[in-house]
Amino acid sequence: MCAVGGRTDPGAIVAVAARALGGRGRAVGVERLRGGTRKGVYRVRVEGGRDVVVYVWGRAEHRWPEAAVEREGPFADPDGLDLFLGAARVLEGAGVRVPAVEWVERDHPGPGVDMAVVEDVPGPDLEGLLARDRRAGMRVVERLGPVLETMASLRGSGWGRVSGAVRGEGACERLVLERALRDLKEGARRRPDLAAVRGRVERGVVEAAARVEPRRRYGLVHGELGPDHVLVGAGGEPVLIDVEGTMFFDVEWEHVFVRLRFGDLYRSLEVPGLDGARLGLYAWAQRLSLVAGPLRLLEGGFADRRVLEGIVEAQMGWIGAHV
Structure with missing residues (x-):
């Protein structure tokens, strides 16, 4: 290399x-x-x-x-x-x-x-714009809402990456449950405070999964859509980046993450028809992923340690408040 x-x-x-x-x-x-x-x-x-x-x-x-x-x-x-x-x-x-x-x-x-x-998109990323000029950033957020609605309305024949390289069987909620339990196990191995509440967290995740009804309807999701993955074009339009994870999946998976990242601005991004039971399960899964994932990266010598540690602490706060 x-x-x-x-x-x-x-x-x-x-x-x-x-x-x-x-x-x-x-x-x-x-x-x-x-x-x-x-x-x-x-x-x-x-x-x-x-x-x-x-x-x-x-x-x-x-x-x-x-x-x-x-x-x-x-x-x-x-x-x-x-x-x-x-x-x-x-x-x-x-x-x-x-x-x-x-x-x-x-x-x-x-x-x-x-x-x-x-192309080099001339504008800043949305995260930076919101920090510098919230009113201008909110205008971009409002334009991002229809983008998410368009993506949610697209339909795939199954879940998986849009390239067709990954197509799978099995319900999305079952796959998410299995991954959440793996993340819980890995996170608990690295964090004693998570290990101390592991049994209660596992019960919460399993109970949330039990409330989900079967469904086979998949929309297009970015997979990691935070304001740092949105650039602002010359006309003030949102431009999505880091799109390699784009796939057909439960739209609720996307929207749990978007709500987490955009906070009170999410009201401009919500799409109709979201399933509350899926949102509940995926909230647990996303939080556990955002504990286990950064902890894995920290073991690999990632440079921005304080950023990753901050992500983990924020999720541990949420988990602690929900067990």
Whole structure:
């Protein structure tokens, strides 16, 4: 792997960007952007043209410990160029804005990584905009509501990633229950305070699952849609990023996470017809996932330790209040 400090060689990134530009300006610099635990995200400065962003998938860019990576099922590791391209194609076809793909290069000579050159959306991310100018951010949130409604209205023949690489059998709620119990077991192994209430938490999760009625109706979900995964386009429109996890699944799974991340702004994002029993089960599952997942990353030497520790503490507070 050709990388600098665990990152892809900037020269390789500039070379790919230059091929994508095809003479429309000259690539003159590379800046690594924050975020991303499964791919590298780099802005390439362009002299005489507009900047571009390069996504890089490769071992040096993947920060999850190998033992913590899920390989099967609806929550399998959302990593790779094909998942990105498949999701972008389906979302764009539904009228959902994502960064436009300008160039794709597989197995780049030298670093041996996959890369995609995409447009550099000029605006900030929604999280930053809300912190800086809440009124302006709320206007974007209001435009995001119809996007979520459009996605919820799309129907898949089964659950799984939109690329078709993962198609499964079994009810979504059963899969979520099994995963929640695994996350509880792993979290309790790493956190004595969770171990102390493990029995009560397990009862709460199992009882929530028992209230869910069978259903076979799947909508399109992003899977991890927080304000940090929404950029603001030049016209103030929401632009979804980190879309590799996009799949057909119970829409309630998406909306539990969206409510958690957007807080009181969620009233502008709720869609009609959500199942309360599923919301109850998925709330437990999401919270347990947000304990176990960060704890796994911390074992892998993730740099932003305080951020992950804060996520875990927030979820432990919720769990403590519900047992």
